[in-house]
Amino acid sequence: xxxxxxxxxxxxxxxxxxxxxxxxxxxxxxxxxxxxxxxxxxxxxxxxxxxxxxxxxxxxxxxxxxxxxxxxxxxxxxxxxxxxxxxxxxxxxxxxxxxxxxxxxxxxxxxxxxxxxxxxxxxxxxxxxxxxxxxxxxxxxxxxxxxxxxxxxxxxxxxxxxxxxxxxxxxxxxxxxxxxxxxxxxxxxxxxxxxxxxxxxxxxxxxxxxxxxxxxxxxxxxxxxxxxxxxxxxxxxxxxxxxxxxxxxxxxxxxxxxxxxxxxxxxxxxxxxxxxxxxxxxxxxxxxxxxxxxxxxxxxxxxxxxxxxxxxxxxxxxxxxxxxxxxxxxxxxx
Numbered sequence: 001x002x003x004x005x006x007x008x009x010x011x012x013x014x015x016x017x018x019x020x021x022x023x024x025x026x027x028x029x030x031x032x033x034x035x036x037x038x039x040x041x042x043x044x045x046x047x048x049x050x051x052x053x054x055x056x057x058x059x060x061x062x063x064x065x066x067x068x069x070x071x072x073x074x075x076x077x078x079x080x081x082x083x084x085x086x087x088x089x090x091x092x093x094x095x096x097x098x099x100x101x102x103x104x105x106x107x108x109x110x111x112x113x114x115x116x117x118x119x120x121x122x123x124x125x126x127x128x129x130x131x132x133x134x135x136x137x138x139x140x141x142x143x144x145x146x147x148x149x150x151x152x153x154x155x156x157x158x159x160x161x162x163x164x165x166x167x168x169x170x171x172x173x174x175x176x177x178x179x180x181x182x183x184x185x186x187x188x189x190x191x192x193x194x195x196x197x198x199x200x201x202x203x204x205x206x207x208x209x210x211x212x213x214x215x216x217x218x219x220x221x222x223x224x225x226x227x228x229x230x231x232x233x234x235x236x237x238x239x240x241x242x243x244x245x246x247x248x249x250x251x252x253x254x255x256x257x258x259x260x261x262x263x264x265x266x267x268x269x270x271x272x273x274x275x276x277x278x279x280x281x282x283x284x285x286x287x288x289x290x291x292x293x294x295x296x297x298x299x300x301x302x303x304x305x306x307x308x309x310x311x312x313x314x315x316x317x318x319x320x321x322x323x324x325x326x327x328x329x330x331x332x333x334x
Contacts, residue, residue, distance in 0.1 A: 003033055004031040004032065004033055004072075004074065005031075005032050005033055005034045005036075005073070005074050005180060005181055005213040006031060006032040006055065006071070006072070006073055006074075006181055006213060006215070007030075007031045007070075007071075007072040007073075008028060008029055008030050008031070008051065008054075008055070008069070008070075008071050008072075009029050009069055009070040009071075009072065010027050010028075010029055010068070010069040010070070011025055011027070011028045011029070011051065011054060011067070011068070011069040011070075011071065012025060012026055012027060012028075012067065012068040012069055013025040013047075013050050013051075013054055013065060013066070013067050014065070014066045014067075015064065015065055016064040016065075016066065017064070017290075019290065020290050021290070022289040022290045023237055023289060023290075023292065024047050024050045024237055024289055025047045025050050025051055025054065025237050026047075026236075026237040026238050026292075027069075027238060027239075028047065028051055028069075028234070028237075028238065028239055029239065030051075030232045030239065030242065032181065032213040032214070032215050033213060034180070034211055034212070034213055035207070035211045035212070035213065036213055036214070036229050036230070037204075037207065037213075037214040037216055037227055037228050037229050037230075038213075038214070038215055038216070038228065038229065038230045038231070038232060039216045039217075039218060039223075039224040039227065039228035039230070039231045039232070039245065040052075040215065040216070040217045040218075040231075040232045040234060041217075041218055041219060041220075041221060041224055041231060041232070041233050041234070041260070042219065042233060042234035042235055042260075043219065043235070043260075043282075043286060044219070045236075045286055045289070046234040046235050046236060046237070046286070047234050047236070047237040047238075048185075048217045048234055049185055049186075049217060051234075052100065052183050052185050052215065052217055054067060054071060054083075055071055055073075055082060055098065055183060055215075056082075056090075056093075056094050056098060056100060056183070057082065057083070057090055057094075058094075058100075067083055069083070070083060071083050073093070073097075073098065073181070074180075075093075075097065092126075095122055095125075095126060095177065095179075096126040096177045096179065097177075097179055097180050097181070098179055098180070098181045098182075098183065099173075099174035099175065099176075099177070099179040099181075099182050099183070100174065100182070100183040100184075100185060101167070101170050101171055101174050101182065101183070101184045101185065101187045102170065102185050102187070103185055103186040103187060103189050104189075105158070105163070105166035105167045105169065105170040106158060106159075106163070106166060108170060109158040109166060109169065109170065110158075111157065111158050111159060112157075113157075114154060114155050114156060114157055115138075115142070115153060115154060115156050115157070115158065115161070115169045116135055116138045116139070116142075116153070116154025116155060117154075118169075118173060119134075119138035119141060119142070119169070119172055119173045119176055120134035120135050120137075120138045121134075122173055122176045122177065123137050123138065123176050123177070126176075126177045127176075127177055135154060137176070138154060138172070138176075139151045139154055141172040141173075141175065141176055142154070142168075142169065142172050144172065144175075144206075145168040145169070145171050145172045145175075145202060146168055146198070146202060147165055147168050147169070147172075153165075153169075163191055163195070164191055164195035164198065164199070167187060167188075167191065167195075167199055168199070168202070170187075171187075171199070171202065171203070171206070175206055175210070178210060178212075179212060180212055180213065181212060181213045181214075181215065182203075182206075182207070182212050182213070182214050182215070183215045183217070184203060184214065184215070184216045184217065185217045186217055186218055186219070187199060187203070188200060188218075188220075188223070189218075189219075196223075200223065200226065200227055203216075203227075204227060216228060221249065221260055221261055221264060222264060224245055224249065225245060225246070225249050228245040229244070229245060230242065230243065230244055230245055231243065231244075231245040231248050231249070233248070233254065233256065233257050233260070235256050235286065235297060235298055236286050236287055236289070236292060236297040236298070237289065237292075237297075238297065238316075238326065239316060239324075239326070240254045240256050240257070240298065240316075240325065240326045240327070241253055241254040241256070241257045241323075241324065241325045241326070241327075242316075242323070242324050243320070243322055243323030243324065244322060244323070247320075247322075247323060248323070249261065251334045252333060252334065253319045253320075253323065253325035253327065253330040253331075253333050253334045254298075254325045254326065254327045254330065254333060255298065255302045255303070255304050255327065255329075255333055256282075256298045256301075256302075258333060259282045259301075260282070262280050263279070263280050263281060263282065265279055282301055283301055284300055284301040285301075286301075287300070293310065294310075294311070294312065294313070295308075295309050295310040295311050295312055295313065295314070296309040296310065296313075296314045296326070296327070296328075304329050304332070304333065306328060306329070308328065309328060314326050314327060314328055317330070319331070319334070
């Protein structure tokens with residue numbers, strides 16, 4: 001935990017359903033330092049978002065969830081385990097010291113309240129501002145995230161804004177209380193590439209100005225190379241590789257990471273000058289969370305799998321200083 005703002009230690013999250021127990025996250029450990037950007041990547045269903053939701057304990061009341069491990073957060077008064085705090089203490093941290101930006105602002109913003117009222121509520125609850133002060137600060141925040149005529153936009157409802165503007169409003173709400181940690185859960189997925197670049201640049205500018213830690217969840221490895229200091233690759237609820245982003249992207253040590261990199265769009269040029277975009281895909285599908293294999297969870301899709309890969313779980317082991325991979329052939333992959 002030394003020097004870390006957030007330290008997730010051996011986190012396990014299981015959902016109890018009518019069809020049995022589903023292990024969504026299985027032994028995940030990662031950390032985020034102040035001012036650092038850690039990208040968490042993987043296919044849909046790999047456990048990225050469940051890991052993020054566990055930090056703030058944002059599961060629905062109807063969800064039957066069991067969590068194990070620890071989520072340690074360094075507050076000014078000392079380190080606390082977020083999984084052990086009572087709900088009153090969590091409400092003080094949630095939205096105040098730790099904030100989150102979700103993938104789709106159209107489902108995260110309340111459609112029946114104007115944008116200004118939603119941002120002002122955060123300011124009044126966590127910073128104790130009066131109504132007039134809160135709305136003035138909300139307008140300043142909207143201007144900070146690049147929304148033109150912010151005073152007029154305070155009265156706009158979410159449906160009256162474009163997707164990019166809604167996401168900017170969500171970011172304004174997230175940074176309203178100057179959080180020490182911001183979790184961005186695929187915040188650019190629903191946006192076109194031009195707006196994506198603007199949102200990413202905005203997040204980095206805000207991080208640089210405030211020195212906050214940033215946990216950035218994405219499936220876009222191109223984006224990881226632009227934004228992240230370190231990367232954590234997840235598959236079927238486990239961390240399969242981690243390390244400095246530049247090193248992992250340049251020489252991955254796990255077949256899954258290498259396969260993800262191979263899925264990036266590539267351009268083929270023909271002799272006549274015509275060009276086409278080539279898309280690759282990883283064969284097969286991830287295992288069902290309720291029926292996980294006993295050995296390596298990627299073995300059935302891996303061209304380098306050995307017989308012993310399917311027999312027993314493969315531990316996450318060090319492959320270089322600051323780097324780890326869950327693979328018996330990590331050296332050969334690199």
